[in-house]
Amino acid sequence: MAVLFEIEHITTYKYANPVTFGTHKAMFLPRPAAQGRLIDWSVRTNPPSRIRWTSDALSNNVTTMEFSEPGKELSFAFRFKGIHFGAKGVENFPLERRAEEIPVQYSLEEWTDLLLYIRPHTEDPDASVAAWAKSFIASNRTSDVLLRMLDAFRDTFRYNAREAEGTQSPGETLQSKSGTCRDYAWLMIEALRRLGFGSRFVSGYLYDAALDGGQVGMAGSGATHAWLQVFLPGAGWMNYDPTNRINAGYDLIPVAIARHPGQAIPLAGSWFGEAGDYLGMSVKVTVQKLGDVSDPSEA
Numbered sequence: 001m002a003v004l005f006e007i008e009h010i011t012t013y014k015y016a017n018p019v020t021f022g023t024h025k026a027m028f029l030p031r032p033a034a035q036g037r038l039i040d041w042s043v044r045t046n047p048p049s050r051i052r053w054t055s056d057a058l059s060n061n062v063t064t065m066e067f068s069e070p071g072k073e074l075s076f077a078f079r080f081k082g083i084h085f086g087a088k089g090v091e092n093f094p095l096e097r098r099a100e101e102i103p104v105q106y107s108l109e110e111w112t113d114l115l116l117y118i119r120p121h122t123e124d125p126d127a128s129v130a131a132w133a134k135s136f137i138a139s140n141r142t143s144d145v146l147l148r149m150l151d152a153f154r155d156t157f158r159y160n161a162r163e164a165e166g167t168q169s170p171g172e173t174l175q176s177k178s179g180t181c182r183d184y185a186w187l188m189i190e191a192l193r194r195l196g197f198g199s200r201f202v203s204g205y206l207y208d209a210a211l212d213g214g215q216v217g218m219a220g221s222g223a224t225h226a227w228l229q230v231f232l233p234g235a236g237w238m239n240y241d242p243t244n245r246i247n248a249g250y251d252l253i254p255v256a257i258a259r260h261p262g263q264a265i266p267l268a269g270s271w272f273g274e275a276g277d278y279l280g281m282s283v284k285v286t287v288q289k290l291g292d293v294s295d296p297s298e299a
Contacts, residue, residue: 002085002293007205007253008286009078009224011267014279021047021067021074024269027203027256028078029061036253041080047071060256060264076267083293084207084253096234101140103196104233114198114231121260122170122190129170133191142232146240146247149191153184153242167261181243182226182261188242189228198231202239203264204255207287224266224285227252253287 009028026043030036043051047069054062065076098105106114124130136148160178170187173179179187182203189199206225227241240247256264271278 002083003207004081004083004290004293005207005253006081006286006288006290007079008284008288009266010076010284011281012073012075012283013271013281015072015074015271015273015277016279017273017277018070018072019271019273019277020070022270022272024049024065024067024076024267025265026063026065026076026078026267027060027264028063028266029080029255030082030204031060031254031257036082036084038080038082042078044077046073046075056263058257058263060258065269074271081290082253093232093235093238095142095232099233099235100142102137102142102145104142104198106198106231106233110198110231110233116259117198117200117231118193118196120190120193124171124190124194126171128174129187129191130194132174133194137195145195146192146230149188150240150242150245150247153188154245157184159184159243180226181241184242185226185228186261188240192228192230200229200237201258201261201264202227202229202252202254202256203258203261203266205253205285205287206241206244207251207253207289224255225252226261226264229257 029041043063045065047067049065049067052064056062136145156177158178161180167186168179168183170190173183173187189201192199203226229237229239231237239252258264
């Protein structure tokens with residue numbers, strides 16, 4: 001099944017007086033992958049900017065924008081249209097026998113390639129994240145452990161959207177039992193790494209059909225979203241979204257993958273002026289399905 005979709009991502013910063021702007025970098029274009037294809041994309045900024053298209057060491061698309069004019073407002077309008085491939089309702093997937101129970105037995109080649117995704121990135125001074133991870137091992141079956149962890153986010157955590165930038169430490173999210181999609185994903189990644197799983201952070205967009213009908217959507221829809229991928233021999237990199245308890249990912253459109261959230265920031269840059277000049281920001285993300293595509297070559 002293929003879906004034709006369009007995404008518009010508009011970010012606006014406002015200032016009390018004219019300020020100058022440093023270089024900004026954005027990650028908004030989906031990654032090159034078998035699950036999708038880009039048809040058209042554009043960037044518009046105000047003030048105008050010099051735009052360059054590059055990629056980082058993990059093959060994420062990066063848009064670099066350089067400004068020469070000051071202003072009291074800085075706006076970015078990112079738009080792209082693409083095709084997303086997948087099959088709905090696919091939650092069961094085959095695993096090789098060496099991946100059916102934890103710890104997963106990665107091959108030497110896999111271990112070499114996955115090492116940076118297996119090794120924990122953050123400190124766990126009170127061992128609370130490690131203890132929380134081990135609490136899900138009622139049985140050693142890989143699929144059971146992953147699903148029980150998803151259930152814990154749904155049943156015992158409270159989604160808490162916030163405007164402040166950055167990602168909480170796994171320990172902070174665990175202690176408060178609340179956070180954003182980035183916080184949830186980062187806690188689950190670091191917990192799984194302590195169980196020996198190769199796990200990586202994913203930033204992107206969530207298509208939610210409920211929004212097309214004006215209904216209340218899933219948490220994270222209508223904004224940039226974050227989840228994680230776990231490498232399971234026999235299945236490959238599998239999506240897990242602890243915010244919405246999704247473990248298939250048909251509606252997830254990946255933009256950037258990373259070892260840690262700091263490598264996958266949707267928009268980052270600098271400005272120069274008085275501290276009191278900054279008045280705030282607004283973000284609007286629209287993910288719209290344009291139709292089903294029976295033959296992608298006709299899109």
